[in-house]
Amino acid sequence: MKGMTLIVKTITDFVVAFIVVFGAYIVLYGHLTPGGGFAGGVIIACAFILLMLAHGSDAAFAILPAKVAHILDSAGALAFLIIGWIGMTGGFFFLNVFGRGEMFRLLSSGMILPLNIAIAFKVGSSLFLVFAALAMFRRRSFRAMIEEELS
């Protein structure tokens, strides 16, 4: 059986969706309440890592393949830069040229919300990739060890 026991798998199936929603909340409300792109991105990455630990890496890669995570990682960094360059239309790099909206509303504070989302994609997918790379590395070295013992 891949992954951990049935108890862990069942609880994981219950909890993962809530963790992702909480991470999204932390990201989207980063400019109003404590939190932000980095913390929320790490929380979302933690949800996928929990999935990977409980069900094995194939289950996590079925939802978020490594190739997609690569693309999201690069896209987040690129989106951050592009939002910075949009500020050049006002004269300066990272100038807040978007409408500031109404205070204390979700759609306010101009470029801060898109920047938070970009950072969340970047941080979340890159930490997931680091964990996946470490897991793959460990499995491979484990296999090499067994092959050494057999030969």
Place this chain on the structure above:
Amino acid sequence: MENIAPQLYTLLVFMVIGSIVAVETKNLLSAVISVSAVGFALSVAFLLMGAPDIAITQLVVEVLVLIILIRGTILLDNTAVETHTDTLAVVASLVFFGLLLGFGAMIFGSRGFPEFGEPLMRVSRVYVQTGLPATYAANIVTSIILDFRAYDTLGEASVLFASVLGALALLRKDGKVKREEEAAA
């Protein structure tokens, strides 16, 4: 702001003890758990000092690092880490500790430590005073890291990007040279 000094000192003592345990213990898993205990105590300290943003980030990163480190160490059996006392290292660390205390006494001895949050520098005063009207972001930390100092955050994102590239390059399945050799063979 109520007096939080007793709680902070308790946490500080706990963190110092945890660090010493992490350095001195023979068992790798115990060392990892001690380091994480120090990190969680640091998160609580941030929360006590009124910095929930940093507390959340510290907590979440600590959880992730704990998972990664435990996964990395749980299958390793080298629990008995070889220890050897180096006289030069002990002398050097004592000298540096003495220098630290001496400089600290020189700088803070006569005047005492400045008050918490004092003096407020010019730049941070501008951030605090114009944060809300200039950006309309109710969370002032976000308004600073993503508006006033977005350059810093760009650098941080680049560092993360480079670290992921490095990790994937070091841990990839097989190198290009090996694949070319296999193709040639």
